[in-house]
Amino acid sequence: MNLTRENFRSMIYYDFRCGLTQQQNYDRLRLAFLNEAPSRATIYSWFNEFKRGHSNLNDDPHEGRSLTATTEDIISAVRRVIQEDKRVTYQQIRASLGIGMNQVQKILHEQLGVRKLCTRRIPHTLTDDQKHLRMDWCRQMLDKFNRRDP
Incomplete structure (x- = not known):
């Protein structure tokens, strides 16, 4: 039991x-x-x-946001914030949206799949358009290299 x-x-x-x-x-x-x-x-x-006189046998409610803070609206709001400013900090996201620091971290890493690299948030996985842009840029650099352009 x-x-x-x-x-x-x-x-x-x-x-x-x-x-x-x-x-x-x-x-x-x-x-x-x-x-x-x-x-x-x-x-x-x-x-x-x-x-001390405490007679309530149930857990006292704790402060903090419930797990419902991770809604689609909040996720899309975080997405918009990081698209507008790639150098936005956790504290700025937290302050602008009014959610907890743990929620910001979970949304960025688990929901949106981004991480911070050289003070810019970049996606872990690239979209097809991003992949094509990078391939074009790499080809241009290879052409410059093969032509011996500085």
Whole structure:
């Protein structure tokens, strides 16, 4: 049976209310649940929370953006920002779009597939047009070299 953190917190709280010590609670949970039981540090931490009057057994909400910040609208906005200015920084993208630094990094690397090279963002994979432009430029340079042009 897989018990959640809230289930274990309920058991810890029950033992706390019954007057058991932290070590007694740890021993009971280890005996009953073996490796599934919370660590000693977790049990001691929750006992201290209960002593302070904390009685909510659920996780407190954390600050920060949810994973929904990576929407198609945000991805296309990041794409537009880096197309307008290839030297834009993470901080500038974050400030202009109001998303977290981790989201900026995930969008750039995982969604758009770009990386920073010599202070410019370049795509990992080139489009067909970009490949043809590079081939034309290389041919021009080879022609210059073969003609011995400086």
